[in-house]
Amino acid sequence: MMTFADNxxxxxxxxxxxxxxxxxxxxxxxxxxxxxxxxxxVIFVLGLVCGVAAMRLIPETKPPMSWNDLLDRVAKRMxxxxxxxxxQQARIGQVVRAHQPELNRIRAxxxxxxxxxxxxxxxxxxxxxxxxxxxRFRAEAQPRxxxxxxxxGEQTQAKSASD
Numbered sequence: 001m002m003t004f005a006d007n008x009x010x011x012x013x014x015x016x017x018x019x020x021x022x023x024x025x026x027x028x029x030x031x032x033x034x035x036x037x038x039x040x041x042v043i044f045v046l047g048l049v050c051g052v053a054a055m056r057l058i059p060e061t062k063p064p065m066s067w068n069d070l071l072d073r074v075a076k077r078m079x080x081x082x083x084x085x086x087x088q089q090a091r092i093g094q095v096v097r098a099h100q101p102e103l104n105r106i107r108a109x110x111x112x113x114x115x116x117x118x119x120x121x122x123x124x125x126x127x128x129x130x131x132x133x134x135x136r137f138r139a140e141a142q143p144r145x146x147x148x149x150x151x152x153g154e155q156t157q158a159k160s161a162s163d
Contacts (some may be wrong), residue, residue, distance in 0.1 A: 071096040071103070115149040 075092045078084060111140065124142050126134040 071100060111149050112151075115145065115151065118145055118149060 075089070075096055078092060079089055120144070122138065126137060129137055
């Protein structure tokens with residue numbers, strides 16, 4: 001049995017065991033410090049490389065495509081994917097040209113209806129907002145509306161202005 005003296009030391013006379021509870025002193029090792037610094041730099045560089053690689057995987061935002069070129073793009077894609085013969089390419093071109101006017105009429109009707117409905121949505125949402133919020137909301141919403149759902153006259157004006 002162990003007995004303790006008044007000064008909390010083990011009683012060595014009775015066969016007790018003495019234990020030093022102090023932690024060992026660890027001396028700073030320069031090699032370890034440099035290793036940790038190098039490891040930190042390597043981790044940072046790897047994170048940077050992974051971030052750049054991830055950004056390259058995200059597709060870039062492309063400008064909106066022209067509606068009139070849609071069927072031409074489909075025909076070119078078919079040529080690339082299906083290895084069309086010259087005769088097939090010619091027939092595909094005829095089909096594209098035959099249907100383009102009707103598709104343009106359908107699109108014009110649909111776009112004008114969508115534009116009118118979205119203008120109504122913007123106005124109803126603006127009523128809920130404070131005057132400052134409504135002004136900012138309209139300033140952000142109108143360019144997007146014009147971009148994705150141009151008014152009939154805006155397409156021709158934009159084309160004539162660029163000429």
